[in-house]
Amino acid sequence: MKFLAACGVILFLTLLMIAGCATEARFEMIMGSWVGATLDEFKKAYGEPKEVFLGTNGNRVFVYKLRGRDCTVFWEVDQRNVIVQWKHEGPDCKQEPNII
Helix, strand or coil: CHHHHHHHHHHHHHHHHHHHHHHHHHHHHHHHCCCCCEHHHHHHHHCCCCEEEECCCCCEEEEEECCCCCCEEEEEECCCCEEEEEEEECCCCCCCCCCC
């Protein structure tokens, strides 16, 4: 009986871990889909950034923070105003990014 209970706990924890990875993968898929889009298109969807700074390569970096979450997203934009890459920081970058 204890063996079955232990197996149930292991199965539950495994499913919980898989669900967590799926939300992070979805977040990364949605955010990554913006690479190649213009900054103007992105701003129409998510609004103005919290901060802007100049990267070491001369590109501008736009900083967005998810409200109520420990998640910051950085968008690098080239001279043509096109998003060329992005990254995120923080443990809460795993949910739908619809409230940046």
